[in-house]
Amino acid sequence: MTEQQRARRPGGRSARVRAAVHQAVTGLVAERGYGAFTVGDVAARAGVADTSIYRRWGTIESLLMDVAITRLTTASPIPDTGTLEGDLRSYAAKVARDVTGPDGLAVLRLVIALSNAGDTGTQARDRFLAERTRQLQEMLDRARERGEDPPDALDLVDHILAPMYVRVLFGVGPLTAAYVDALVDRLLSSPSRRSRSDDSAV
CATH class of the missing domain: 1.10.357.10 (Tetracycline Repressor, domain 2)
Structure with a gap:
């Protein structure tokens, strides 16, 4: 199964990673504000690899957009x-x-x-x-x-x-x-x- 296929799965590890990353983003926005953190900061807080975020969202802006729309x-x-x-x-x-x-x-x-x-x-x-x-x-x-x-x-x-x-x-x-x-x-x-x-x- 490809990474893209795993990303589309509604449950399992993919869903847990997405939830953790989203929570990390909202926490960092609340604490530091927009533009004051990196993908690496999000990854560290969510407990995932930077590469997982880049594979799934591509850019920090795309990630932030996904968080806003999902919420x-x-x-x-x-x-x-x-x-x-x-x-x-x-x-x-x-x-x-x-x-x-x-x-x-x-x-x-x-x-x-x-x-x-x-x-x-x-x-x-x-x-x-x-x-x-x-x-x-x-x-x-x-x-x-x-x-x-x-x-x-x-x-x-x-x-x-x-x-x-x-x-x-x-x-x-x-x-x-x-x-x-x-x-x-x-x-x-x-x-x-x-x-x-x-x-x-x-």
């Missing part, structure tokens, strides 16, 4: 509570827990840093944003199929995700349950959403 796709699953309001509150609460968790700040900083790291970094940022938008759109489309009037995905970013990200990145306040619920309330009662509802009733 996003495995975190904040899309809820299905049966109502738009229930979905929004559940999703917002889960995002708040994720971004304030052990690796949440490191992943946010990583995505921001990658966006200024040339073409590979820009691709990572775009993939991160595309995946986040896909998650939101899935939830909003389901609400629309139920006959509800969901906001736009960008409205959800502006009213819920962006304020939480800013608070975490700049340490300007905790993401309490009351604060997160207030963000959802603000979205649900936003003038632009009321205007759309009024127009549709005419």
